[in-house]
Amino acid sequence: MKTILTAGLLAITSTAFAADKVLLELPVTYTADASVVQPVREQCEIEDKLTRHVGTAMAKLNRSGPGTVASAAEAGDASVLKIQISHILGVGGGAWSGPKAVTVYATLTDKDGTQRKTRINRWSVGGFWGGFKGTCSIIERCTVAIGKDLQRWVRDASYVVKDEGPPKEGAPVDGEKAPAEPAASDDKASPSATPPASAVAL
Template identity: 35%
Template sequence: MPLTLFAGEPVLVQVPAALDPSAPIPTAVRAECGLDQLLGNYALDAIGKRGADARPFRAVEPAAPERTLHLTILSVHGHGGGGWSGAKSMSVKADLRKDGQPLGTRVFTRRSRGGPLGGMSGTCAILDRVAGALGRDVAKWVAAQEGTQAVVEPVAAPASEPEVSEPAGQ
């Protein structure tokens, strides 16, 4: 599905994503997994695959004339031990702005299945797949913003979170 919202106009995507200072993220995951960089790159790639002229940014003036997508990691749940230590999840807030004005805000949450049937991947590899799924979710939402004005959705996490499939035997 082509992204017509940004036809002829670049969209700047925050890479790396910001980490909410109060975000509950296990210390080892924060230090070892690089989820802020992964999430930003996955969103940038997914938006580009939808036909947009997507470009990364680190710091933008508050009233940047381009459309800007600000990404903030709100929480990460996941302990060492890969799939054996249970499900992993991440919540992310996406803010789409133009000229400093909000075009839309939404929170996305994804989780892995975890457990012995969740595959043999390590924690960072599982969270990498979660970040990839979140990047695609954000890109789909950005594409859906065409023709909308200041859409701000509730910031509460959804009652049921989509799952990310775990490839067996990895």
């Protein structure tokens, strides 16, 4: 009897899980009033980074098939996740021009039209080797973190995404251990010494 009940529960769970697939609707876009430095928007291809990392997160959550869909009309019984970029903090110069941040709004719509919404803001200073990374690479770390956030948020309706404040200069983010504290003489250049975004490689 126990075996039959266990098998039945497993079958029900598997069916429910299969019906709970979530697909990222493409394309990822910017909000109409999005705040972003134009060279960063053009060169860093942040929409593509979010598509890749959030789409991969959804595919892992689904356990089979793709993690993206061209339109909600093609999603079938899957729930549809739509994200829009509202703010990008960052200019050229990599870690030397300060922390970078990505803010997105996400809407999850199930097949019955029920919606959940959230806002996610993630920062990065580039991790252990941040001083050697460009602006686009650091921004990509933010998109990876957003993918992980959304993977948890879509599968757990009770999960509240906490807003992430700016890191202290040189502080570790993204769950990494901090490198040794730099000496006072290693302070970064002042903002006034930082060349404009258009003059710095991304």
